[in-house]
Amino acid sequence: MSSKGLNLQKSTKRKGSETSDKFDALKSKKPKLMMSGEQHGIPKFGKPKSAELNVDLSKKERRVQAKELTEARKKKRKPHYSLEQELASLWEKMRRRDIGKEERSKLISEAIRKMKGKIKEIAGSHVSSRVLQTCVKYCSQAEKDAVYSELKPHFLTLATNPYAVHLLTKMLDGLSKQQLAACISSLRGHVARFLRHTVGSIVVERAYDLGTAAQKQELLAELYSTELQLFKSLTSTTEKRVVDIIAKLGLQKGAVNRHMTAIVQPILEKGIVDHSITHKLLIEYLTITDKTSAADVIQQLKGPLLVRMVHTRDGSRLAMLCIKHGSAKERKKIIKEMKNHVQRMASDQFGSMVLACIFSIVDDTKLVTKFIVRELVPALKDLVLGKNGRRPLLQLLHPNSSRYLSQDDLASLDLSVPSLCSMDKSETSSQTKDSDGNESGEEAKDEQKDTDNEENVTVAVSKKDPLVRRQELLVNSGLAERLIDVCTENAEEFLMSNFGKEVMYEVAVGGSDGILCPSLSEKLCELYEAITSVAAKPKPEEPEKISEHILENFHSSRTIRRLVLDCPAFASILFKKALSGNCRSWAQGHCSKILSAFLETEDVQVREMAEKELQVLVNEGSLKIPAAKKPE
Structure with a gap:
């Protein structure tokens, strides 16, 4: 054993009196050191007090002196x-909203003149x-061209600076086509590195x-490949999909x-998935x-990454592929992550x-009802009137x-991952055989199978009948009843809306396959009465009147x-309570199409009722009826 080891071993055995004696000795020396320092008016550690601050100065003078010292350090x-x-x-003046254009341009010119030759260092400053x-x-x-010419040689360096990045993005927005092309060309060979940053x-x-x-x-x-990164001439190919590029250029797929x-x-791994170029890369x-x-x-x-990606075309397609090919356990996690984001997504x-x-x-309709449908219900009116919000509702009322x-x-709904679709038919058929039974039992089996072997991701084959799934999501969840109530309360506004009229029509006819009619027929009758009561209002005598009648409006009449x-059922109620005896006054304009x-x-019953x-x-x-549309 080395001498060092022996010394260490001996030192570990020292206990009791030796340790306490050392502590007492150090304690006894401490006051002597302090006394020696105080004796000369100088602290043991640090600079003399007189060198830092003059005790004769007032508080205000001491603050001024400290500020000057700070400024001096910053200058160094x-x-x-x-x-x-x-x-x-200058910035405090030029960024004000009440400043004139001429005055602002003078301040900007002065600032750019002062920054000339130092723009690279200034761009990276906070x-x-x-x-x-x-x-x-x-x-x-x-002036923009002058700034661009000074920043261009340092474009790649500044692109990773947390302060300069905002300047570069703003500068890219105002570049000419030639300048933008030069910046994009300078990124060549660095795109992959930057996407990881x-x-x-x-x-x-x-x-x-x-x-x-x-x-x-x-x-x-x-x-896509090293060859395309090295040889720019290869990127000029007209093919855009990576599969077509591999086929045309003869690249090795592996x-x-x-x-x-x-x-x-x-x-x-880093979670940098908010950009459309990344979504396109993942799709390919x-x-x-x-x-x-x-x-x-x-x-x-x-996980939560998927919710951040649905705002782009390719990002939403990625989300659909994850839902389509994910297991029941993975779907459950995806849907749970959408909590509090459903209205924004819709x-x-x-x-x-x-x-x-x-x-x-x-x-798993119970899961979808809990985390998605319930968040849609409070905002039904806005969703019906919105261009995008009506799509999930229409998908339930009239799919695809x-x-x-x-x-x-x-096409987005039909997308699939080729490698995950190559399943044995026997495996697929064995999954579809278990389509009977209640919903909670099916999902429990799915989750148990995923727990046993989470690595085996199979193609998603929906076991439940589409009509049964729609029935559970639309009717059993209470969404349809609330939707009919909203349509009844806002019948006139929805019918005269370019987007609301479509939801209104699908709800009134009971949806495809009559999914609403058996259980909600009374509610639908209330909706017909609400539309009829609006249609029964007298025709306005002033044609220039701002509020247009529902039978004369372009959207509602159609x-x-x-x-x-x-x-x-709606036609009978409308004719009896709103049009009977008043047809002559409505025989012109948009309403003539309703009468025809x-x-x-x-x-036959509706036709015979109105024919007389x-x-x-x-x-x-x-009243004119097109010859092609006359009944036989």
């Missing part, structure tokens, strides 16, 4: 401290970068949003997959990757499609209708015409 530490103080003073942002926002084009990814995203289709493809291409995996995994990655990697991506996105163009996808796929969903929306043709619908309907009064108008020529 910051080379442009005096300039920053001047710029801050205070001065704000001054430069204001200058770029309000300065002339010549919290600050740098913001600059790449702004350049991606502002770029043309070719420039976007140039930024994306280097994320190498492309490995390259994309090396880029995607750090991004997901899922089209070529193997089953294990695709399942891993879905596993990583099932009002979003792409987020509303994610809710529509959930209504179409997820079998091309009248309400665009071709792109329908919706009521459709209801007359497709809903005989009574003679075009296929329901309307045929007279037809014979006189007051």
Whole structure:
């Protein structure tokens, strides 16, 4: 054993009296040291008091002296401290809202003149970068070009600076096409590195949003393979999907997959998933990757990351793929993460499609009712009148209708991950055999199976019958009853709305397959009475009157015409209580289309009821019916 070890061993054995003696000795020496310091008026540690602060000065003078010392230290530490103080003073004046344009332009010109040659250092400063942002926002084009020429050589360095990033994004918004192209070209070879950086990814995203289709493809291409990153000529191909690029250029799919995996995994681990370029990258990655990697991506996105992605087209598609291919346990976690975000998602163009996808796929209707449907109920009126908010409601009332969903929306609902779709038919059939039984039992089995083997992610095959799922989500949850009440309370406003009329029509006819009619027929009659009471109001004598009658409005007249043709119960109530005896006064204008619908309907009872009064108008020529629409 070494001597050092022996000494250590001996020192550990020292106890009792030796330790206490040392402590007493040190304690006895302490006052002597203090006395020696106090004897000369100098503290043991630190500088003499007289060197730091003069005791004869007043409190105010001491504060002034301390401030001067602080300023002196800052000047030594910051080379442009005096300039920053001047710029801050100018900024306080130029950013005021009540300042004139000429005065502001003078202040901006003065600030840019002072910053000339030092813009790179100033752009990375916490205070001065704000001054430069204001200058770029309000300065002339010549001054913008001067700032751009000074920042361009340092674009990549500043792109990762937390203060300069705001200046760069604002500068990108005001660049010419040639300047923007130069900035995008300078990003070449650094896109993957920047996307893994919290600050740098913001600059790449702004350049991606502002770029043309070719420039976007140039930024994306280097994320696909090393060859596309090294050889710019290869990125000029017209193909946009990574599968087509591999086929045309003859790239190795395995190498492309490995390259994309090396880029995607750090991004997901760091949680930098708010940008549309990242969403596009993940969508393309899922089209070529193997089953294990695709399942891993879905596993990583099932948490709160997914809620942050639904605001873009590709982000919403990623969410749909995770819902479609996720297990029952993963779907449950995704839906729970949407709590308190449902109304915002429903009002979003792409987020509303994610809710529509959930209504179409997820079998656990109790879970969907608890976390999604209940959050939609308080905002039903706003959702009905909104362009995007009506989509989840219409998906329940009339699923996958091309009248309400665009071709792109329908294509999004049909998307799937190729590697996760390659299942044995026997496995799929074995899953669909268990479609009987109550809902809670099914989900319990799904969760138990996922707990036993969470790594096996299978293709989502909805076990429940679509009509039963809609019945549970729409009728059993109480959503339909509340929706009918809202439509009854706002019948006139909904019918005269460009978007509300569609929900109003679907509710009035009882939805597709008559899903509302059996159990809510009394509520629907109340809705028909509400529409009829509005339609029974007398026709306004002044045509210039601001409030238009419901039978003369462009949107409401066409919706009521459709209801007359497709809903005989409503047609009977409308004619008896609102139109009978008044048809002659309504035979012109938009309402004439409603009257002609009574003679075009296929329901014999409705046609016979209105034919006696309307045929007279037809014979006189007051009411015209197109020959192609006359009933046989």
